[in-house]
Amino acid sequence: MEKRLIKKDALAGIAKKMADDFLVWAPVKKEDNVLFAPLGRNDEPFFSYLNSKNAPKNVFFPHTETMMKYTRTEKGMTFSAEVNKAEQSVLFGVRPCDAHSFVLLDKLFDQEKYKDGYYIEKRKNTTVISLACATPPYTSCFCTSVDGEPVSSDGADILLTDIGGDYLVEFVTPKGEALSKYFGETKADAQAESKKAEIAAQAKEAIKSKIPAHEVKPILDVNFDNPFWNTIHGKCLACGTCTYLCPTCHCFDISDEVKGSDGVRIRSWDSCMFPLFTKETSGHNPRPSQKERWRQRTMHKFKYYVDMFNAISCVGCGRCVMYCPVNIDIRKIVQDISKL
Amino acid sequence: MQNPYIPYPVVVDKIITEVDTKDIKTFRLKFVNPEDEQKYAYIPGQFGELSIFGKGECPIGIASSPTQKGYVEFTVQKAGVVTTALHEMEEGTLMGIRGPLGNSWPLDYLAGKNIVVVGGGFAFTTLRSLINYMLHEDNRKRFGNITVIYGARTPGLLLYKDELAEWGKRTDLNLNVTVDKGDASWKGREGFVPAVCKEVAPSKENAVAVICGPPVMIRFTLPVFFELGFSKENIITSLEMRMKCGIGKCGRCNVGSKYVCKDGPVFSLAELDKLTPEY
Numbered sequence: 001m002e003k004r005l006i007k008k009d010a011l012a013g014i015a016k017k018m019a020d021d022f023l024v025w026a027p028v029k030k031e032d033n034v035l036f037a038p039l040g041r042n043d044e045p046f047f048s049y050l051n052s053k054n055a056p057k058n059v060f061f062p063h064t065e066t067m068m069k070y071t072r073t074e075k076g077m078t079f080s081a082e083v084n085k086a087e088q089s090v091l092f093g094v095r096p097c098d099a100h101s102f103v104l105l106d107k108l109f110d111q112e113k114y115k116d117g118y119y120i121e122k123r124k125n126t127t128v129i130s131l132a133c134a135t136p137p138y139t140s141c142f143c144t145s146v147d148g149e150p151v152s153s154d155g156a157d158i159l160l161t162d163i164g165g166d167y168l169v170e171f172v173t174p175k176g177e178a179l180s181k182y183f184g185e186t187k188a189d190a191q192a193e194s195k196k197a198e199i200a201a202q203a204k205e206a207i208k209s210k211i212p213a214h215e216v217k218p219i220l221d222v223n224f225d226n227p228f229w230n231t232i233h234g235k236c237l238a239c240g241t242c243t244y245l246c247p248t249c250h251c252f253d254i255s256d257e258v259k260g261s262d263g264v265r266i267r268s269w270d271s272c273m274f275p276l277f278t279k280e281t282s283g284h285n286p287r288p289s290q291k292e293r294w295r296q297r298t299m300h301k302f303k304y305y306v307d308m309f310n311a312i313s314c315v316g317c318g319r320c321v322m323y324c325p326v327n328i329d330i331r332k333i334v335q336d337i338s339k340l
Numbered sequence: 341m342q343n344p345y346i347p348y349p350v351v352v353d354k355i356i357t358e359v360d361t362k363d364i365k366t367f368r369l370k371f372v373n374p375e376d377e378q379k380y381a382y383i384p385g386q387f388g389e390l391s392i393f394g395k396g397e398c399p400i401g402i403a404s405s406p407t408q409k410g411y412v413e414f415t416v417q418k419a420g421v422v423t424t425a426l427h428e429m430e431e432g433t434l435m436g437i438r439g440p441l442g443n444s445w446p447l448d449y450l451a452g453k454n455i456v457v458v459g460g461g462f463a464f465t466t467l468r469s470l471i472n473y474m475l476h477e478d479n480r481k482r483f484g485n486i487t488v489i490y491g492a493r494t495p496g497l498l499l500y501k502d503e504l505a506e507w508g509k510r511t512d513l514n515l516n517v518t519v520d521k522g523d524a525s526w527k528g529r530e531g532f533v534p535a536v537c538k539e540v541a542p543s544k545e546n547a548v549a550v551i552c553g554p555p556v557m558i559r560f561t562l563p564v565f566f567e568l569g570f571s572k573e574n575i576i577t578s579l580e581m582r583m584k585c586g587i588g589k590c591g592r593c594n595v596g597s598k599y600v601c602k603d604g605p606v607f608s609l610a611e612l613d614k615l616t617p618e619y
Contacts, residue, residue, distance in 0.1 A: 067345050070393040076434030077393035081346045114344050114587035114602070224596075224616045251591030254345075254584045258394040265345075265393075270590070278592050280582045281420040286595075286619050299616075300594075307597035 001177055003188035004169040011160070011167060014182050015045045015092045023089040025059050025126075027052055036091070050137035051095050051317065055247035057105065059091050060122045064268045067118065067254070072261035082264075086122040090179070093131040097143045097315040099155035101247030102128065107309040108250055118267075127175050130156035134163075134199050135206065140318030142209040142331060148316055150207060151200035163195040211331045212338040213302060213312050219340050220303040224295070228340055232298075232333055233290035235326040240271035242320035242328070243297070248305075248313045251277070272296050298333055344587050347391040347436025348376040352429055353411060360496030363418040364462055365427060366403060368411045369437060382406055382440035383447060384469035385578065385606050389586050390414060390426060391436030398422040399583045399601070402440065403465040405472035407479070412437065415465040415499060441586040442605050445470050445550060446576065454484040456542040458561060460491050460533050460553025464499050466578060467552050471507070480512060487542045491518040491533040491557075495526045516540050534560040544569040550576045562609070572609035579605045579612075579619055595619045 006014065018024050019039040026045035027034045034049040036056040070079035102123065109119035133141075133150035143150060153159040157176030160167045168188055171177040243249040253270040256263055270277060273293050279285040287293050305313035314330070321329050354368035367390075371377045382388075382402055389397040398420065404413035414437075418427040429435070445466070455474065459467040467490075474483045488507070492498045498517065507515050518529040518536045529536065533553065542549070549565050551558060558577065565575055581593035581600045588602035596616035598604060607615070 072393075073434065075351075075432060078434065079347070079349070079393060079436065081343055084343070108589060111588075114589070116345075116589055117343050118345075224618075250589070252584070252589075254397065254590065256394050256396045263394050265396075267345075267590075270592070272591065278582050280580070281423075286581065292618065296594075296618075299596075300591075304594065304597040 001171040002180065003171070003193065004180070004183050005166045005186045005188045005192055006169055006184050008162065008165060008167060010184070011047050011093075012045050015039060018090050018092065018179070018182055023087050024092050025056065025089065026092040036094070039092075045092065047093055047131065051098075051319075053319075053323075054245060055101060055317065055319065056091060056094050056098050057101060057247050057250075059089070059126060060102070060119050061105065061109075061250065061252075064266055065118055066264050066266050068265045070263050070265070072263075077263070084117050084121050086125040089122070089126040090129060091126050092129045093160070094128060094156075095133055095137075095317070096130050096150060096152040096154065096156070096159075097141070097148050097317040098247050099128055099130045100143070100148045100152070100315045101155070101317075103155045104248050104305075104309075104311055104313055104315070105250060107311060127157045127179055128155060129158040129160060129176070132159060132161040132200070132203070134161060134203055136203055138318055138322065140209060140321040140331075141207055141316060142211055142318060143316035144204055144207045145209075145211045145213045146312050146314045146316040149200070150203035151196070161196045161199060163192055163199060166192070168192050168196045209318075209331060211334040213314065213334060216302050216334055216337045217306055219337055220299055223337070223340055224299075226340055228336065229291055229295045231336075232328065233294040236273070236290045236294060236328060237326060238273050238275065238290055238293070239325060240273045241323050241325065242330075243271040243273055244269065245319040245323055247315050247317055247319075248301070272300070298330070298337075301330075302334065302337075342379065344438070345585070347389070347397075347438045348380060349373065350412075350435055350437050352431050352433045352435060355429070355431055358415060358499045358501075360494075363427070364415060364499065365418075366413055366415040366499075367426065367429075368404075368413050369435070370411050372434070377410070380412065380437070380440060382412070383444035384473045385445035385466050386440040386442050387466070387586075387605065388412070388414065388437045388439035388441060389583075390416070390422065391438060392422050392425045392429075393436070395422045395425040397438070397584070399441070399586060401466035401469075401578070401605075403468055405469045405476065407473055407476040415462070415468075417462050438586060442601055443603065445606055447473075450474075450548055450550075451482045452484065452546075454543070454545070454547040455486050456547055456549040457486070457488045457490075458533060458537060458549060458551040458553070459489070460557035461493065461497065462499070463552040463554065464490055467550065468500055468503070470550065471513075472503075475507070475510070475513065484546065485514065486512070487514040487516070487540065489516045489518070489533060489536050489540055491520070491531075491536065493520045495519050495523055495528075514540075532560070533557050534564050537561055537564045541568060544571075544574070548574045548576060552578050572613060575609045576606060577609070577612070579607060581619060
């Protein structure tokens with residue numbers, strides 16, 4: 001597909017122009033954080049960010065989402081499904097690791113038998129524009145160990161790569177190409193492409209943090225009861241930060257809220273780190289301590305998801321590593337498992 | 341395509357208090373839109389999410405058999421928020437059900453075999469569905485001998501008492517009902533389920549045991565069946581886990597790489613051996 005060049009300082013203008021026509025989610029500075037948010041008229045997108053604090057999964061899978069509404073009648077309740085139409089949107093400037101997470105989440109939410117319309121509708125109507133990591137942002141990044149690359153179009157409809165003074169714009173899918181009019185007229189030349197290849201190779205090389213993510217699968221297959229699992233969770237606070245920030249964590253709760261005679265059924269993010277997550281009415285809890293919860297989280301990413309969908313459910317963004325308040329490091333866990 | 345998170349509207353048509361402690365009731369639900377009954381075509385062993393607006397949902401095994409037309413039944417113990425609300429409901433109330441969810445008792449595998457059904461206490465509900473399905477005149481020929489061993493702690497805690505009486509009159513069913521401890525009016529058998537299984541000693545020849553009950557019953561019943569020579573492929577049970585979505589997405593009911601809601605709840609012991617022991 002076609003490739004173009006845009007001047008580096010043109011990017012914010014393009015995002016804002018798109019925001020006149022669509023709902024545009026772009027990185028914006030909020031206090032000390034960079035977060036993806038709908039771009040308002042007076043907002044300035046912030047593209048010189050490293051990575052957003054939250055993974056942008058909330059664009060397709062919001063923290064809280066209404067699934068249906070109901071109204072009290074004399075005989076009980078009548079209900080109606082929440083109208084599930086997503087507006088045309090653009091997710092502008094996500095990092096390739098986060099774009100990779102969408103491919104992984106698709107496998108779960110868009111299965112053949114049970115389709116999750118809430119997720120699919122938003123995903124279908126959103127064009128993903130990835131912003132390649134020409135310089136890998138953090139020392140905790142390990143995307144190359146989990147089938148990712150800092151300059152990758154995986155999960156993206158358009159890929160933007162900083163090649164010096166310009167961005168190389170690559171239209172990856174027809175959905176991306178449909179937005180080509182926003183990206184000027186300058187065709188990319190062979191020189192730009194070879195520059196991109198050079199930058200991609202350098203960026204890949206610059207990722208120094210590596211984990212044996214594929215190698216641990218057969219080890220996890222036979223080590224459910226290994227005493228190793230006693231060694232991870234001791235300092236875990238069960239705060240759930242790792243799952244909250246994780247681009248691929250998808251667990252949710254379903255609950256009802258009533259106000260007067262009207263109510264809603266909502267789903268909200270939940271976490272396997274929480275004791276109540278699996279606690280049954282009888283009091284029985286199949287994962288009674290933080291040990292079992294950590295085993296679940298590790299197994300889910302590096303074994304169960306592989307069994308179910310033939311893909312590791314980790315994109316190497318390093319958020320859980322950076323923001324864990326007690327410095328539990330998934331990279332070390334995987335490394336330790338590889339030595340079992 | 342049907343949104344799998346949205347329940348079908350149903351009316352509570354009939355409520356039957358099953359036990360003398362009054363905390364287990366059977367709810368007969370009728371679809372508000374008759375065409376929904378077709379969409380809710382189920383197989384014994386499957387479950388549904390009972391939906392009470394303002395309270396939430398809870399997963400409950402389907403207690404009726406698909407051969408019973410016009411309604412779906414769930415037998416529910418009063419335990420948490422949703423089931424307590426359900427127990428306080430009156431006939432005529434509007435509520436919702438989702439499903440049918442999960443796999444089912446493996447009817448095709450059971451066909452042509454002798455079936456031993458072992459149930460304990462309140463876990464008899466989806467077994468009742470299976471028994472009524474097999475006993476139906478359209479299906480009875482597809483199955484060999486049917487042996488049922490069902491126990492409760494007291495006579496007052498036995499479910500489906502009228503139906504048990506009817507089954508007792510049949511000649512094409514070997515029914516063994518037992519209670520841990522009888523009372524003045526109890527004329528039936530006394531003894532724990534594992535002991536009764538040993539006494540009845542069903543043959544392993546061309547036979548499958550379908551077992552559901554509290555963990556303590558399962559623990560002592562399985563050795564009896566191993567001793568009788570039943571293979572792990574031919575002992576089948578059903579798991580329970582905390583569930584929300586019921587369709588393998590919300591992430592809480594997995595046992596290893598299997599979601600109990602979607603890949604279960606029915607597993608053979610041979611299948612369970614391959615899963616991680618976390619349930």
